[in-house]
Ligand SMILES: NC(=O)C1=CN([C@@H]2O[C@H](COP(=O)(O)OP(=O)(O)OC[C@H]3O[C@@H](n4cnc5c(N)ncnc54)[C@H](OP(=O)(O)O)[C@@H]3O)[C@@H](O)[C@H]2O)C=CC1
């Protein structure tokens with residue numbers, strides 16, 4: 001099965017690297033600078049699950065139009081529009097597309113551009129980042145990639161993919177309710193990225209003070225209310241469940257948004273918190289803490305653009 005991964009960054013590089021390490025037919029669709037880096041250093045993974053130096057096939061958007069069976073989109077939301085068009089030459093009617101972005105808004109755009117049946121739901125849990133030399137550094141043991149047909153169908157094609165994704169050093173999991181899992185992850189990530197970015201701190205020192213916990217809970221609650229008003233398929237008691245998940249995280253756990261802030265890099269504020277605020281406005285939901293988080297991120301964006 002031919003697998004294409006757009007973006008050899010923290011997420012695409014990690015999960016694509018694990019498939020490649022197992023011996024799957026993986027190609028990375030990259031831009032010039034990353035291609036040079038991969039040719040020079042290889043795809044370097046530094047991980048609690050085992051380091052690796054791999055030598056992947058790479059292509060650039062203009063260098064080929066060969067077809068692929070599965071295409072992962074592993075880009076930041078602010079590069080989504082370009083990425084959607086960049087993968088077009090490699091897509092055939094049988095190709096399945098698996099986006100790995102945080103958030104939910106991109107699903108509408110993708111399902112409108114391609115045939116909705118060929119866009120699966122997808123998401124991942126991993127704490128990874130690129131160092132200055134382009135090596136992928138995984139900073140905790142968490143690593144799971146979840147995918148599934150948008151309406152939960154378990155087709156022969158999806159079963160074949162599940163087989164191909166099995167037996168790697170990481171976890172690929174087929175979900176029969178990917179929409180719900182993506183909304184749950186969206187709740188988790190907007191809260192965790194929002195609070196860690198606002199406080200410029202890993203989760204431990206925030207979570208382990210009474211005041212900090214109260215803010216985390218308030219943010220979870222505001223976002224849950226928005227999602228409920230939108231009739232998103234979230235479970236009752238989801239905030240309590242997510243607080244329990246948060247409890248289990250190591251104190252030094254950081255969101256990828258906080259890591260990007262620390263690097264002075266671009267962030268996905270509009271895609272994550274901003275989209276929720278649009279929904280809040282639509283349904284008349286009061287969200288004072290989410291608004292503060294978003295404003296804080298927009299001020300950061302203004303400062304890095306000057
Ligand atoms: N990092 C993490 O721990 C986690 C991240 N996520 C989510 O995963 C998504 C990806 O994040 P992450 O991997 O960290 O981001 P990175 O910035 O590390 O990687 C994104 C990659 O996409 C590449 N890219 C963008 N546009 C194109 C294009 N048109 N053609 C080729 N390559 C392109 C970039 O290449 P270039 O270098 O050329 O710009 C970059 O290497 C985000 O939505 C994020 O929120 C989810 C879970 C965990």
Ligand SMILES: CC(C)(CO)C(=O)C(=O)O
Nearest residue numbers: 124125126127255256257
């Ligand atoms: C919270 C975490 C690490 C889980 O994968 C994440 O998605 C992110 O930081 O972007």
